[in-house]
Amino acid sequence: xxxxxxxMEAPDLNLVPIMNLVTILIPFLIMAAQxxxxxxxxxxxxxxxxxQPQDEEPEKPPLNLSLAITDRGVTVLGADAILHPxxxxxxxxxxxxxxxIPCTSGGxxxxxxxxxxxxxxxxxxxxxxxxxxxxxVILVPDNHIxxxxxxKTMDSSRDDPSKPGAEGDPRxxxxxxxxxxxxx
Amino acid sequence: MALKKARRAGSGAELNxxxxxxxxxxxxxxxxxxxxxxxxxxxxxxxxxxxxxTVKKNPQMAVNLIVSKKNIVVDGVPVLSLEKVDDEDNPxxxxxxxxxxxxxxxxxxxxxxxxxxxxxxxxxxxxxxGSEEHAFKGRLLIQCDKKxxxxxxxxxxxxAGQAQFSEFKFIVYKME
Numbered sequence: 057x058x059x060x061x062x063x064m065e066a067p068d069l070n071l072v073p074i075m076n077l078v079t080i081l082i083p084f085l086i087m088a089a090q091x092x093x094x095x096x097x098x099x100x101x102x103x104x105x106x107x108q109p110q111d112e113e114p115e116k117p118p119l120n121l122s123l124a125i126t127d128r129g130v131t132v133l134g135a136d137a138i139l140h141p142x143x144x145x146x147x148x149x150x151x152x153x154x155x156x157i158p159c160t161s162g163g164x165x166x167x168x169x170x171x172x173x174x175x176x177x178x179x180x181x182x183x184x185x186x187x188x189x190x191x192x193v194i195l196v197p198d199n200h201i202x203x204x205x206x207x208k209t210m211d212s213s214r215d216d217p218s219k220p221g222a223e224g225d226p227r228x229x230x231x232x233x234x235x236x237x238x239x240x
Numbered sequence: 241m242a243l244k245k246a247r248r249a250g251s252g253a254e255l256n257x258x259x260x261x262x263x264x265x266x267x268x269x270x271x272x273x274x275x276x277x278x279x280x281x282x283x284x285x286x287x288x289x290x291x292x293x294t295v296k297k298n299p300q301m302a303v304n305l306i307v308s309k310k311n312i313v314v315d316g317v318p319v320l321s322l323e324k325v326d327d328e329d330n331p332x333x334x335x336x337x338x339x340x341x342x343x344x345x346x347x348x349x350x351x352x353x354x355x356x357x358x359x360x361x362x363x364x365x366x367x368x369x370g371s372e373e374h375a376f377k378g379r380l381l382i383q384c385d386k387k388x389x390x391x392x393x394x395x396x397x398x399x400a401g402q403a404q405f406s407e408f409k410f411i412v413y414k415m416e
């Protein structure tokens with residue numbers, strides 16, 4: 057019975073050379089493997105020197121959109137006419153203006169998630185509706201703002217994932233970021 | 241028992257490697273999938289945790305500047321150490337800063353020297369090659385720890401600006 061079965065079976069494949077090959081390939085591939093994907097965010101220094109003289113008067117005053125990031129929230133500057141059509145909120149003398157997008161916890165933001173990023177994206181979407189050609193945004197972070205908050209602000213102002221734009225990509229808002237030195 | 245029998249038969253015990261082969265094949269496919277030929281590699285460490293971003297642009301080669309929690313490194317060469325001091329604005333908390341004797345206002349002297357050297361080398365290469373592709377464009381890759389305060393980053397950016405680097409590329413982890 058046993059003899060009969062052996063004659064029917066195909067001969068065993070010799071897998072040892074393949075094993076050798078694979079064993080050598082694996083360490084090599086482990087070395088070259090990248091388990092995290094990297095990406096870059098472009099940013100430029102603010103231009104130094106006198107502003108370029110403009111030949112003709114633009115129809116609309118240019119939008120100097122700035123985002124001031126403090127530990128109380130994010131303040132959108134340069135677009136008051138859109139954000140507050142009925143006039144900017146009254147601020148008494150000597151008092152700091154409340155941030156446009158305050159922290160979700162109300163007071164001081166303790167972590168990145170404390171900032172209301174969705175609201176910022178929505179507000180910037182409103183500004184983009186008014187100025188469809190504008191692509192620059194200036195970040196003015198406070199001294200002790202953490203780098204991750206900065207990156208998150210750039211993410212929120214780059215595109216709006218909730219609204220599709222051209223070719224299925226998210227709608228672009230203000231992809232060109234300039235980091236201003238802040239006041240010191 | 242089986243071993244005894246096999247030895248008696250005169251042949252060595254045969255190892256069944258088919259299952260191992262299966263495993264190896266799966267590992268091989270997985271590793272081939274994660275194989276990458278990116279120019280830039282990041283050495284993850286406790287002091288350098290990059291932030292995560294939704295940006296999709298791939299990095300290109302340029303001068304590499306690492307600002308970790310402990311030191312500043314330019315192209316693999318440590319330039320200066322950062323210090324941890326008590327934060328005056330938030331008592332009881334520590335903040336990371338560039339030592340005051342190492343900087344001149346906003347300017348970090350040691351970093352300026354190193355970056356200026358890099359800029360000069362890059363310009364020389366650009367001139368000698370004569371091609372537009374290798375010309376010095378002032379690109380600087382910045383790997384920065386996510387917990388670093390903006391103050392340090394601003395000083396680093398200002399110094400880089402003085403050394404004629406004006407295009408900053410912040411390296412981040414791509415969100416899956």
